[in-house]
Amino acid sequence: xxxxxxxxxxxxxxxxxxxxxxxxxxxxxxxxxxxxxxxxxxxxxxxxxxxxxxxxxxxxxxxxxxxxxxxxxxxxxxxxxxxxxxxxxxxxxxxxxxxxxxxxxxxxxxxxxxxxxxxxxxxxxxxxxxxxxxxxxxxxxxxxxxxxxxxxxxxxxxxxxxxxxxxxxxxxxxxxxxxxxxxxxxxxxxxxxxxxxxxxxxxxxxxxxxxxxxxxxxxxxxxxxxxxxxxxxxxxxxxxxxxxxxxxxxxx
Numbered sequence: 001x002x003x004x005x006x007x008x009x010x011x012x013x014x015x016x017x018x019x020x021x022x023x024x025x026x027x028x029x030x031x032x033x034x035x036x037x038x039x040x041x042x043x044x045x046x047x048x049x050x051x052x053x054x055x056x057x058x059x060x061x062x063x064x065x066x067x068x069x070x071x072x073x074x075x076x077x078x079x080x081x082x083x084x085x086x087x088x089x090x091x092x093x094x095x096x097x098x099x100x101x102x103x104x105x106x107x108x109x110x111x112x113x114x115x116x117x118x119x120x121x122x123x124x125x126x127x128x129x130x131x132x133x134x135x136x137x138x139x140x141x142x143x144x145x146x147x148x149x150x151x152x153x154x155x156x157x158x159x160x161x162x163x164x165x166x167x168x169x170x171x172x173x174x175x176x177x178x179x180x181x182x183x184x185x186x187x188x189x190x191x192x193x194x195x196x197x198x199x200x201x202x203x204x205x206x207x208x209x210x211x212x213x214x215x216x217x218x219x220x221x222x223x224x225x226x227x228x229x230x231x232x233x234x235x236x237x238x239x240x241x242x243x244x245x246x247x248x249x250x251x252x
Contacts, residue, residue: 008035009233010052010076012067013059015039017141018081018222022056025226032233044070054233057082061144065089072096072103077236080107081229083148094242104236107244109148111228115202116246118217119153122204125213126157127164129206133182137193137201145192146183149202152245157204158186 009026013019014037026032036050040059044067047055054077057067061084068085071078072093085093085107093105110116126132134157136150146154168187182191200219206212219225228246235249 006031006033007054007233007237008033008050008052010034010036010038010047010050010055012038012055012057013040013082016058018058018225021222021226022058022229025223025230026056026233029230032230047071047076048074052076054079054236056229056233060084065092068093068105069096072105075103077103078105079229079232079236080105081111081225083109083144083151090242090244097241102240104239105242106232106236106239106249107242108228108232108246109152109244110200111225111232111246112200112217112219113228113246113250114224115149115200115217115219116228116250116252118202118204118215119149119156119245120247120252121215122153122206123156123160125204125206125215126160127166129208129213130166131169131205131207132157132161132188133169133205134188134190135193135203135205136190137195137198139198139200140194140196142194145194146185146190147192147200147202149200150190150192151185153202153204154185154188154190158188161187 009032011019011022014023026034035052036046038046055071056079057064058081064082064084068078068080097103134150134153136147138147182189202217204215231249
C-alpha cells in the first residue's frame, strides 16, 4: 500500500473460527482497520459500500471463486485463505485480472510462517530421498481433504523430485482397500486425518536406504495464522496479478 492511512479490510466469513480471529487481529494492528464483516447471506455489495481496500476470504471452497471474482471486478485486493482455487479457477481469476492489472490476489494455502518454512524445507529435501509421503491432520469441521497446504506441499515436492530426475517412489502394494494409501497428488501420497482436538498439523515423511527425515509443523491455536494474514494484507496491494503462497512475502 502506498499511503500511510490504515488499510481498510473486509473479512469474509467473519463469524467463523478463523474469521473471528482475523477480525480481532485487524482491529488490534496499528496499520489496519476493519471496514466490514461479511457473513453467509450478506450481499457482496457490502464490500463496495464499505470502501475496503483489501478483502480477506475465510469462507468455504464452494463460494471462494465467486467472492474473488467479485473483488477483482470491483478493484478490491483479495487475500484468500480458503481452499478451492485450483489451476482452472486461478486461470479464471487471471483472465478477469487482465482487465484490471493493478488489482492483486494473494492465495495463501497456509498463513502460519512455520508452515510456509516447512514447505520450503520439504522442497529442498525432496530431491535427496527415494520416498515421500504427507500426513495432514485437522479438526473435523474442515470442509476439504486433503488440505490446501498438503496439496501445495505435494506439488512442490513432486516438482523437486522431477527436477532431480527421481522416478516413482518404491511401492509394492498390489492389494488395498479403497483409500488405504491415501490420495495421490502428482505421484505423492497424501493422508488426511480429521479428529476432535486437532487444529492444523502436517508431517512430510522422506525415506531412503538406512534413514528417514520427518518435517513437521503444528498449529495449536488459530492465532498462529494471524501474523501471516496481516503480512498478506499489507503486501497484496503491491503485488498485482495472482500470487500463490506466502513465500514471496517472506522473501523465500
